[in-house]
Amino acid sequence: MKQYKTKATLVAAAAATALLLGACGGGGGGGGNGGEGNGGEAEPTALGFFTDKAAWEPQFDVMNEASEGADQSTLSFTGYSDSAAYDAFIKQAFRTNDKPDIFTWHTGGQLEELVEAGLVAETTDLWAEAEANGDVPEGLIENYTYDGKQYCVPLNVVYWVMYYNKQVYADNGLEVPATWDELMSNAQTLVDNGVVPFHQMNFIFEFVWFQTVVAGSDPDAYVGLQDGSVSYTDPAIVEAMDVWHQMQTDGYFIDPGVTTDPQTLLQTGEVAMANFGTFFTGQLNALGMVPDEDYGIFAIPNVNPDLESQQAIVETGPLCVGAGSANEQAALDYSAWWMGVDAQNAWTEAFGDVSFNPNVESPDPALSAVVGQVTGPDFQIQKRWLEATPVPIYTVASEEFGAFVTNNGDPMVHLEAIQAAADAYWADQ
Numbered sequence: 150m151k152q153y154k155t156k157a158t159l160v161a162a163a164a165a166t167a168l169l170l171g172a173c174g175g176g177g178g179g180g181g182n183g184g185e186g187n188g189g190e191a192e193p194t195a196l197g198f199f200t201d202k203a204a205w206e207p208q209f210d211v212m213n214e215a216s217e218g219a220d221q222s223t224l225s226f227t228g229y230s231d232s233a234a235y236d237a238f239i240k241q242a243f244r245t246n247d248k249p250d251i252f253t254w255h256t257g258g259q260l261e262e263l264v265e266a267g268l269v270a271e272t273t274d275l276w277a278e279a280e281a282n283g284d285v286p287e288g289l290i291e292n293y294t295y296d297g298k299q300y301c302v303p304l305n306v307v308y309w310v311m312y313y314n315k316q317v318y319a320d321n322g323l324e325v326p327a328t329w330d331e332l333m334s335n336a337q338t339l340v341d342n343g344v345v346p347f348h349q350m351n352f353i354f355e356f357v358w359f360q361t362v363v364a365g366s367d368p369d370a371y372v373g374l375q376d377g378s379v380s381y382t383d384p385a386i387v388e389a390m391d392v393w394h395q396m397q398t399d400g401y402f403i404d405p406g407v408t409t410d411p412q413t414l415l416q417t418g419e420v421a422m423a424n425f426g427t428f429f430t431g432q433l434n435a436l437g438m439v440p441d442e443d444y445g446i447f448a449i450p451n452v453n454p455d456l457e458s459q460q461a462i463v464e465t466g467p468l469c470v471g472a473g474s475a476n477e478q479a480a481l482d483y484s485a486w487w488m489g490v491d492a493q494n495a496w497t498e499a500f501g502d503v504s505f506n507p508n509v510e511s512p513d514p515a516l517s518a519v520v521g522q523v524t525g526p527d528f529q530i531q532k533r534w535l536e537a538t539p540v541p542i543y544t545v546a547s548e549e550f551g552a553f554v555t556n557n558g559d560p561m562v563h564l565e566a567i568q569a570a571a572d573a574y575w576a577d578q
Contacts, residue, residue: 190482193217193223195223196480199229200235201231202228211499212499232352248472249471249474250474256466256536257292257538258539260295268471270300272470272484275488276290276293289505302468304467306505307464307533309449309464310427310519311422311446312422313325314422321338321344329454339421340400346402346422347401347402347424348411348415348425350554356547360533362392362393362452366452368460370389381546387561389452392452393560394560397554403419410432412429412436415444416433427502434501448528459523463523464533470484497511541573542570549566
């Protein structure tokens, strides 16, 4: 694999290594007094909790107060900032006697891998109860179902939208764009005035603009990538990559080597807009930014104006219980509580995000408005590319997209490398 390293990548890797050493030194079982998944309720305990969402620690601190008040277990938080290091740690942990009690993961092929290996506890009964209570929306269960059984519970549901600094927009005489051409016009105006239009990363979220441009250009091609019926060198994908390439050439993105948190960059106006999941609301609010005053949110317009439906990207992340962990039953009890109204009310208050639970309203009117829009009849929901892509293809593609973001070279070189991985994967299916 080619060597494309930036300061940001090296910093993230160093931080991940430090966290990995700390995590391996601490006990993930929380004492072992939580039962062993025998079907009965367990005594509340401190659950060893691992996540690749290190920035969310303050919100989980708030959730510990809520769960303690409800006579539930609390989470002993260990957060990773590098997704690759985190994934490697979780898989390695199951080869030891110190299996994680509860941890965040990914849906799609990555969750299926853990299910097939017997590493996550079954949650079929929890889903049946949640559906009976109306605590999960229709269709969400499909992301957690393998061979007719359910595994893990939803941590959250995230819609990918555009956040923008309202003061920067006002200072530059901009309005919320209704079309892709208007969005690009806004970007050019910002560049002309010395402002960086968009945030972008070369690790973790290096694929975000790929999914945005491809889905917004040709949703059928976007879906076809997921089952191998469309090649990464298909003209539709090449054309979308050329759009992304041109945006980078025109100076529409911040240097991906910048290590400042994206929420800080948006707050200070160093970038005008950030293409992020709705979890970003909580990170902005934690900085004291006020929705509809300091920042706004809008659905990203289609690249192709002739599409019948507006495209929107959605992801759902699982909260999983480690099969055979020291506190398996206590972790399952916590998962059942997590799906309920009381826990989700606490979560939306702590995080400022929307909940997967239809019985819970977001406290943020701006967020509620855009989510109501993208879940309406004029929109077509697409899975986030990360979860929709088989792991062996994703592993290569994430490296190639990171290189493309860093160097802005010939898009075809990267697409051909990804397609080679896709050919190898689908040949075995």
